[in-house]
Amino acid sequence: xxxxxxxxxxxxxxxxxxxxxxxxxxxxxxxxxxxxxxxxxxxxxxxxxxxxxxxxxxxxxxxxxxxxxxxxxxxxxxxxxxxxxxxxxxxxxxxxxxxxxxxxxxxxxxxxxxxxxxxxxxxxxxxxxxxxxxxxxxxxxxxxxxxxxxxxxxxxxxxxxxxxxxxxxxxxxxxxxxxxxxxxxxxxxxxxxxxxxxxxxxxxxxxxxxxxxxxxxxxxxxxxxxxxxxxxxxxxxxxxxxxxxxxxxxxxxxxxxxxxxxxxxxxxxxxxxxxxxxxxxxxxxxxxxxxxxxxxxxxxxxxxxxxxxxxxxxxxxxxxxxxxxxxxxxxxxxxxxxxxxxxxxxxxxxxxxxxxxxxxxxxxxxxxx
Numbered sequence: 443x444x445x446x447x448x449x450x451x452x453x454x455x456x457x458x459x460x461x462x463x464x465x466x467x468x469x470x471x472x473x474x475x476x477x478x479x480x481x482x483x484x485x486x487x488x489x490x491x492x493x494x495x496x497x498x499x500x501x502x503x504x505x506x507x508x509x510x511x512x513x514x515x516x517x518x519x520x521x522x523x524x525x526x527x528x529x530x531x532x533x534x535x536x537x538x539x540x541x542x543x544x545x546x547x548x549x550x551x552x553x554x555x556x557x558x559x560x561x562x563x564x565x566x567x568x569x570x571x572x573x574x575x576x577x578x579x580x581x582x583x584x585x586x587x588x589x590x591x592x593x594x595x596x597x598x599x600x601x602x603x604x605x606x607x608x609x610x611x612x613x614x615x616x617x618x619x620x621x622x623x624x625x626x627x628x629x630x631x632x633x634x635x636x637x638x639x640x641x642x643x644x645x646x647x648x649x650x651x652x653x654x655x656x657x658x659x660x661x662x663x664x665x666x667x668x669x670x671x672x673x674x675x676x677x678x679x680x681x682x683x684x685x686x687x688x689x690x691x692x693x694x695x696x697x698x699x700x701x702x703x704x705x706x707x708x709x710x711x712x713x714x715x716x717x718x719x720x721x722x723x724x725x726x727x728x729x730x731x732x733x734x735x736x737x738x739x740x741x742x743x744x745x746x747x748x749x750x751x752x753x754x755x756x757x758x759x760x761x762x763x764x765x766x767x768x769x770x771x772x773x774x775x776x777x778x779x780x781x782x783x784x785x786x787x788x789x790x791x792x793x794x795x796x797x798x799x800x801x802x803x804x805x806x807x808x809x810x811x
Contacts, residue, residue: 470688472672473684475681479649483649483653484642486635486657487541489661491541491543492558493562495566498547499563502530502546503563506523507523509568513569513602514601516569520560520569524560530546533550534552536552537552538638539555539638540555542558553596553612554630554637557597557630558630560611561573564597564599564609573624573627573630576621577621593667594612596622597610626662628662629665631661632659632665635655636655636668638654639654643674651675655668666699667692669702670688670689670692673692673705686710689705700730703725710722732763733763734759735764738757741753741754741756741757741774745776750781751777757770757777767797768793768798771794772790772794
């Protein structure tokens with residue numbers, strides 16, 4: 443069975459490549475989807491609808507946020523209002539994303555949907571609010587013959603010259619993320635279309651998936667994973683040349699997009715170009731070998747399988763690549779404890795605690811919700 447890797451924005455994990463926008467690469471033309479009647483295909487929601495604020499949302503802000511208060515006070519009031527069960531009581535649900543207004547009405551959604559709602563409400567309250575792509579340890583899920591490599595997104599902004607805040611709706615992501623990249627509204631909305639497209643693709647609705655991915659590319663044409671996901675649609679539709687072009691362009695946008703490289707290597711192998719497939723496989727291995735979070739993810743897998751010696755070796759490899767990541771030391775100490783190496787446990791825990799303190803000091807002045 444051929445597994446195709448698809449990237450979505452959700453609340454569990456991160457696609458290994460983190461480049462979202464490469465301004466030096468000029469987008470290519472999008473090939474049409476052959477042989478499909480688009481009469482029954484689902485059209486993308488208009489971009490302006492996704493963050494739109496309705497009268498009920500405005501009334502909510504006016505009732506629960508003192509618009510005459512300082513920004514710091516307002517950012518304390520708004521999260522309390524949206525999360526408290528006695529007011530809005532937002533709840534996380536891992537489901538297809540919706541608009542901000544729909545999330546307000548249903549009081550639930552995934553992290554992308556709830557982040558969109560919070561951005562809309564915060565801006566209504568006069569609070570700076572932007573989307574951020576958050577780097578977390580890679581994780582993948584399988585649905586049929588598609589492997590989903592998912593991204594995480596949250597909200598943040600400035601409260602003054604020295605203070606910031608972060609609003610994160612995920613029940614799974616630790617408060618201290620690996621790193622984060624500010625997104626434009628267009629980039630965030632493009633990821634909304636991407637997620638919808640992924641749902642349609644998983645259900646075999648190629649024309650609807652195509653429309654969503656194309657809508658995302660129209661907003662943010664230099665996001666690599668939009669092109670690699672579109673390539674999966676072409677591949678499913680037996681448009682191998684168009685799939686190959688989209689994958690190669692995705693790799694030009696992000697040379698570390700291992701999902702695109704993996705899919706392209708599979709396709710080249712099926713077409714009999716084993717030399718090119720092997721070259722890509724070597725390139726993938728090189729990227730993964732030098733990625734501390736990929737190495738750490740392998741170590742976590744070994745830990746889950748009770749292969750503690752292998753887990754420790756793998757996580758120590760991650761530490762060699764990124765020695766200032768306290769999470770690595772915490773998990774390495776867990777493996778060392780299972781192996782009965784108490785001296786190593788003490789050393790690893792001491793380093794982890796020192797790095798945690800440094801991180802805490804760095805984050806003074808930042809509110810987390």
